[in-house]
Amino acid sequence: MPPLKSAATPVASVLAADARHTVTVVLNGTPRTGQAHPRLLLSDFLRHELGAHGTRVGCEHGVCGACTVRIDGVAQRACLTLAVQADGRRIDTVEGLSQSNQGPTEGRMTALQEAFRRHHALQCGFCTAGILMSLSDYLGRNPKPTEEELRDMLSGHLCRCTGYAGIVRAVMDVTGQAAACDTRSGEAAHV
Amino acid sequence: MKPASFDYLRPATVADALAALAAGGDDARVIAGGQSLMPMLNMRLVQPRLLIDLSRLEELRTLKADSGWLSVGAAVTQAELLSRPTLRDEVPLLAAALPWVGHFQTRNRGTVCGSVAHADPSAEMPLCLVATGGAVVLRNAKRRRTVAAADFFVGPLTTVKAADEIVESVRFPLAAAGSGHAFREVSMRHGDFAITACAATVDGTQASLAVGGVADRPTLRSWPLVGGALLSDLDAALNAFAWDLGGDDDQHATARYRRDLVRRIGRTVLEEALSCRR
Structure with missing residues (x-):
């Protein structure tokens, strides 16, 4: 998708602190416009201005990873990005993962999401959206990560429920690297 | 945790950014990736009046x-x-x-x-x-x-x-032919700030060790190679360096632990750098 016009024409004048400014992004393939003070974080812009509540807000200083979205395809922290910095960019959030299946499978979860369900890779689900958005970028660059590489990438996300074991199993499964697992217990099947 | 208010400028050129920075004085800050500045803004540790965004400048x-x-x-x-x-x-x-x-x-x-x-x-x-x-x-x-x-x-x-x-x-x-390099760090978890980080470089005549996380800035010390080998009394040299760095106790580690890391990881990276010379 070509960048929006606003991306190619840098702002020549200062955006005033006390005014709201028009910000246009392509959210999950659809152009969306909202208003933002310069200090508004992208995470809050997505949730409160565009109503995309799939992106979670956790620590708001870049540590927990819950707010991770893709900006022009690249996984980044929405809480460490200003909404005005995202003007003209493509933003992909967890809502876009299932929508990307058009046609008869529309609305279905992606294979990665299905693997998360099978392997109990989530419990409360607060961290899940961010982890899925990181993985959707990371697995494109590294389609068959080793467990060590995967755990290194996951160090950018805090999950307090699963202990990461289910997440690792889900990714190993969906990348074709794991033995078949029992879908109920998550145990490796007896061979 | 939300930033305090600021004006925002996305300059068209580096010259525009520098003119705005000169006019803004101490109240202006530049942002590029913002992975250190944004947390400080969110926690209101810094409260600039003007934020100048360098991230889209193709010149940079x-x-x-x-x-x-x-x-x-x-x-x-x-x-x-x-x-x-x-x-x-x-x-x-x-x-x-x-x-x-x-x-x-x-x-x-x-x-x-x-x-x-x-x-x-x-x-x-x-x-x-x-x-x-x-x-x-x-x-x-x-x-x-x-x-x-x-x-x-x-x-x-x-x-x-x-x-x-x-x-x-x-x-x-650019690394010279015949040089070797090694890096290691110790932190609470991968991705956390380093308690101690060591970077070694070795060339034909000397071995150098740079240490981060101990002194108030990254600090370098070099020793001559003797017959292509590290100093015979390297332990003493590393011990002196560790004490000279003058680290402090903090919530992550004691100064004593940091000195021990300098002695141990320092030796390890120097030996690694020497053995992987190209």
Whole structure:
């Protein structure tokens, strides 16, 4: 998708602190416009201005990873990005993962999401959206990560429920690297 | 945790950015990746009146090896540098240290120059710059000047950069034939700030160790090679270096533990660097 016009024409004048400014992004393939003070974080812009509540807000200083979205395809922290910095960019959030299946499978979860369900890779689900958005970028660059590489990438996300074991199993499964697992217990099947 | 209010400028050129920075004085800050500045804004540790965004300036998106240096412009992210296919040959120390900078997700936005400008004493990019004998190119509205890495860092989050200057680029010397490099760090969890980080470089005549996370800035010490080998009394030399660094106790580790890391990891990386000379 070509960048929006606003991306190619840098702002020549200062955006005033006390005014709201028009910000246009392509959210999950659809152009969306909202208003933002310069200090508004992208995470809050997505949730409160565009109503995309799939992106979670956790620590708001870049540590927990819950707010991770893709900006022009690249996984980044929405809480460490200003909404005005995202003007003209493509933003992909967890809502876009299932929508990307058009046609008869529309609305279905992606294979990665299905693997998360099978392997109990989530419990409360607060961290899940961010982890899925990181993985959707990371697995494109590294389609068959080793467990060590995967755990290194996951160090950018805090999950307090699963202990990461289910997440690792889900990714190993969906990348074709794991033995078949029992879908109920998550145990490796007896061979 | 939301930032205090500020005006926001997305300049069309570096010259526009520098003019705005000169006019804004101490109330203006530049942002590129913002992976250190945004948390400080969110926590209101800094409250600038004007934020000048360098991240979309194509002039600063330069990454090239030329005349013995790898030059990294201010808009180049840590991930972009790490994914450079020739990095392992050009500056192998960077290829070893970059995976330790933050996380995958923050490297995707954080810049190399931003990390150097931020000057956290435990950060990997300032350490690599000092370890390799790199340089920082500073620019304001009137002039450009180049400062050696050893002279750039003054203390925690403090450098010789003036308020009206930006770090336009940083330059790492290309690794010479016959040199060796190694990097290791210890932190609470991978991606956390280093308790102690060690970067070793070895060339034909000397072995050098740069240490981060202990003193108030990355600090380098060199020793001559004796018959192509490390000093016979290296333990004593490392012990003296560890004490001279003068680290403090903090919530992560004691000064004593840090000295022990300098002695142990220091030896390890020096031996690794010596054995992997090319």
